[in-house]
Amino acid sequence: MQQDSPLTEATPIPRGESFQSSGDPSPSDHSGKGASRRSKITRKSHRKSRAGCVNCKSRRIKCDEGKPFCAHCKRRQVRCEYPATTATSTAGLGVMDPKEPGGLPISEIELTYHWITTTCHSFSSWPIGVARIQALTEEIAMKNEHVLHLMFAFTALHLAVCRPDRKEHYTATADHHYKRALALVTPEIAGLNPDNCDAVLQSVQLICFVGWARGPQAGEYLAFGKHGRSDWLVMFRGIRTTLNTFERDGFTKTHAPNTRSKGRLLPPSDGPFExxxxxxxxxxxxxxxxxxxxxxxxxxxxxxxxxxxxxxxxxxxxxxxxxxxxxxxxxxxxxxxxxxxxxxxxxxxxxxxxxxxxxxxxxxxxxxxxxxxxxxxxxxxxxxxxxxxxxxxxxxxxxx
Known part of the structure; x- marks a missing residue:
């Protein structure tokens, strides 16, 4: 599909008319200067906007700056975001208004649907384990946006695996939600307290799952990296750091219930040879x-x-x-x-x-x-x- 361009069209010249005025030189004198003047007046000027959405800026196309979604993002059914301003509004963030005609958040609806029906079932081998994780994660996510974004990131990566023809789209969606989650959870980690410790623990665990879901990366071997520190290991160790900050019973929704509950055991097996x-x-x-x-x-x-x-x-x-x-x-x-x-x-x-x-x-x-x-x-x-x-x-x- 041809991208929209800020280049303008040439202005048509009515037949029989010229650019001459009463004091202009004759057409024979236009060979040099006339051509230059024509090129100048055939370019249509336009207002260069610096307020376009992030997607249009990255694609280097003209944005109509429609709110909450510009025309390009609406047509492509992708999240529309505008650069942060001093007075951030719901429209500026590209959050769809449920009452806006045609403004349903298609991407988030898709991710929520697949999280509930498929992705959350891959956290455990047992249905009761799945039900426990699903209920806990969704309960915490409704009150903590960073957990919700990590749910979306993990689900988007699952869809990238299941639908390789749209891998680039889903990976970009996962990156978007992952970055949003990190920006939100970082200050929560710095200010860890009894009120947010369950949500932080859930996010740190989900970050590790997202790291796995991205698939093997060159030079990254989980517990070590080819060029030194492993980023995944830093996040994994963050689980222990979080748990060691408070008494384990302080994690009333996550760690404490899990240690008290009894679940079905994996069946015994012979294991690897000798x-x-x-x-x-x-x-x-x-x-x-x-x-x-x-x-x-x-x-x-x-x-x-x-x-x-x-x-x-x-x-x-x-x-x-x-x-x-x-x-x-x-x-x-x-x-x-x-x-x-x-x-x-x-x-x-x-x-x-x-x-x-x-x-x-x-x-x-x-x-x-x-x-x-x-x-x-x-x-x-x-x-x-x-x-x-x-x-x-x-x-x-x-x-x-």
Missing amino acids: YEKQLRELKEHIEFVSEDFDRDDNVDSVVVLQEMYSNRYGGKDEDYHIAFGWLYRMSDEFLERLQRCDLLPLIIYAHFVVLMHDMEKFWYMKGWTCHVMSGIYEALPTEHKTYISWPMASVGWIAP
């Missing part, structure tokens, strides 16, 4: 090669990992996401060394990735297991790559 033997050998190797100053930290990380394997395959976990409790329980020192790509933390992390593999049944975890394993393999020196042979085989990843 995983108990493999983890024992890993622990012995870590004890032997660790330096004195970090031996206890390294061994503790393997002990916690053994517990996670036992709970997962012994039928003690309520859901697959609980495996990330290993990462949650790791010390700051261990995670700092992991982000520096130290040898032993990388090897231990590779054994944790096996537990992640079971989570690929959820759409937002697709591709992450092999992506993270490839990052670990690349970061390890050649002579130490053999120590992750068992994790690689367990998830079915083959080195290039």
Whole structure:
């Protein structure tokens, strides 16, 4: 579709008329100056507006500045926003008035519908778990806009996966809601208190899910990054920071009810081939090669990992996401060394990735297991790559 342009049309010249006046030179004198004058007077002037909407500015097209939606945004059925002014109004934000003819927020209605009917069901393996998460999230979102925007961002990314022909549109929608959410939740985190702690915790958790839902990113391996700090890990650790700010019972809507409730357990399974033997050998190797100053930290990380394997395959976990409790329980020192790509933390992390593999049944975890394993393999020196042979085989990843 041809984009609208601010370029103007040439002014038509009636037949038989000329640009001459009584004091003008004859047509024979127009060869140079006349052509210049014609080009000047055939350009129609227009008012250059700086108040157009954000979408039109980014597309470099003329905006009619219609409120609450300009003509272009209304035709494309996308959210219309105007640059912030000192007196921000509902119309300036592009919020549709339900009473405005043709002003229904189509995008938000679509996201709400798919959140309720599909997306929220991917948070748990059990219907009761889905019902609990859905009711809690929606209750908090109605009073906290940052949670609502994260719900929309997560759902938009789900639609981007399900409808690849419109991936660009849904990804842009997700980015819009994610940025709005971060702008709103950041001051809430800075001013964390008993009144907003449940909403902040819910948002921080949703931010981690949005990070997964964006899919594997080059150089980003969840617990470490190719060039240093992992942004996803910073947000994940924010869950623990939030919970440690107050007594756990202070989170009356989120953490406290979840710890008291009893849910259906995952069925026991055999697990990866000889995983108990493999983890024992890993622990012995870590004890032997660790330096004195970090031996206890390294061994503790393997002990916690053994517990996670036992709970997962012994039928003690309520859901697959609980495996990330290993990462949650790791010390700051261990995670700092992991982000520096130290040898032993990388090897231990590779054994944790096996537990992640079971989570690929959820759409937002697709591709992450092999992506993270490839990052670990690349970061390890050649002579130490053999120590992750068992994790690689367990998830079915083959080195290039």
